[in-house]
Amino acid sequence: MDLSYGEAAEAFRKDVRGFLDSHWQPGERRGAELKEFVRTFRRAAIDRGYLYRAVPKRYGGSEQPVDVIRAQVIREEFGRARAPMEVGGNGVNMTVPTLLEQGTEEQKELFIRKTIEGDYIWGQGYSEPGSGSDLASVRTRAELSPDGTKWIINGQKIWTSQGMQSTHMFMLVRTEPDAPKHDGITYLLLDLDQPGITRRPIRQMTGEQGAHTFCEFFFDNAETPVSWQVGERGKGWYVSRTTLKHERASIGSADGLGSQFRKLVDLAKEVGRIHDPLVRDKLAEIEGRVLSHRYTSFRLFSCAAAGEDAGSVQLMMKLLLTEIGHEMALLAQDLIADHGLVEPEGAGGRGPRGVRGPNKWLDQIMGSLGNSIAGGASNIQRNIIAERGLGLPRDGAA
């Protein structure tokens, strides 16, 4: 085994570093000026082949051959320089890959460039009040207009991240009420700026509500052109599987976990508990899992670079990350002790954020609960590991 990336990658790293040194100098820019600077920077980074590598040039990407090592070097160097990478969000992580695989030429032309430049923000219209883990039971329906040119949508969607800012939505709707549940669904794109759509923020358990939290959508004869349907009518469930795959691949992050663990060690120091044998034992126990996750990501990365299948361990990464998050939350809660009786200034919808002490861990303590739900609930993950990973008989819920 060898954890170095090799000479070619190191030469490439030098190029990336040189580019960042000369192009990422945001200085004192703020507000609109900074936004414009970032936009120009991203264009230059695309020209160099650093961003949107899987997106063809004609849609605004840099169209690079698949090379996970180069992609990793780019992530590391941009991270080190604190330079902005791709705009992120559902649009880049889900809409763009789905359109690249299954979209029509018209859809690719219409949406991809605007999405990667950050002009279009996409909300996910999957879950409904009655359709959570059993997503294929969606009841929001779409019917063709009498002239056959438009889908007319009625129903409700929920848990849409960034919903209040979204300009567009990709959604699953029922178009064939008499077909078996997986075969009666169509995948539609939708412009959210139209009458017939009402959105409402959902206040979450952290107390927050607003631009960055969830919202729910009500559709009352909302419309979208038939040409904005992705894939065949009735095949939307299968179109959505591409999207979920992309989402899962984008969740796990060993570097993020490692840095969170180091902050937990810092917290133990800050509150004067680092010499407590029980705390040291618990930290080292958690670190055993943190490192298992980290080295397993190396393993997955190595397999991907070699074009080999890593096997069932891929299915475990999300649940592993979630469970480590819970353990860290429990230790953090003990460490912050009385500090946790008071929320950080401005937290929970109490106004602008201010000075944050050890109680800032309340964010992680509550956020870790969200991780066991978002992107496939933990019990669904266990079904997936058992059925697809271990080959146990299906019970229809994965």
Place this chain on the structure above:
Amino acid sequence: MRFHLTAEQVAIQDAVRGTLAECWGMERLHRFADGDTDFDADSWQALMALGIGALALPEADGGAGLGLLDAALVCEVAGAAAAPGPLIGQIIGAIAVANCANAATRELLPAIASGEAVVTLALEGDLVQSARAAQYFLADDGAGGLHLIEAGDGVTIEPLAATDRSRPVSRVAFGTVEAHPLYPAGDPMVQRLKDAALVLIAADSLGGAQHCTDLSVDYAKTREQFGQPIGKFQGLKHQLAQMALEVEPARALVWYAAYAWDAGLADAPRAAAMAKAHLGEVYTRTTRAAIAAHGGIGYTWEYGLNYWFRRSIHNRAWLGSPAQHRARAAVLAGW
């Protein structure tokens, strides 16, 4: 960048697995478990014929020129089979002798590398595997130095009713003995060899935990209750998923510890401590979960899961408990 097994490494594991399948099935294990010996010559010779004693030695020393990682992969398979014999002692003994500066001690290498002379570990405590079969005891002298002590006069061996039936231990006391010097106190190789042993124990635990998970999954697919395979019930399914979630990610932790040792990385001692501690926990939890997942059959002697449970008790305590290694890891991190 490479952090997964090569085709050659997979082939090594397959060869060891194939050899053990031939010479170390459940019937042999049962017989050995109720016997009164602490060594099985047939399986030992079969494993040594594969060159395992010399696997991690340089080619100049008649070895395969591979590393601790490859040795760990072998120990993983041995752990899965609950193989008898002081395999870890033999591998560590060969590395110790091959790297030692004393020319007279180095002359013992051919017999050790070939497995003809059996080496067992007598480090930290007086309970020793396969003591009656051993020709050499790799022992610390209480002052920080390492020696290879010859079996014979001055070595007292008291066989014990060992909990781990696959690797029976004896209580060993050294009187006035003949000792071949290996490393003086303060030599970095002393800690390095202990680290290597920790990694190999972790690998044995990994193999055992994987085996118990595999058995449980297979059983859940075939055992029927309430008119269906029990593996279809979500309660059991989730327990099995949880076992896999314990074991599979831990594999890379063992790989990293072995790789760090081979590459001489600064964090190698800490990686060994983390691997030993974590796999000790994983093995304990997995064997307990496996017996629970099987129900009544898992609690029988005949089915044999108890051998791995017993081996997990041995591995957990051997050369330091998980809590002891976590405490070391905390110090090594500078917390």
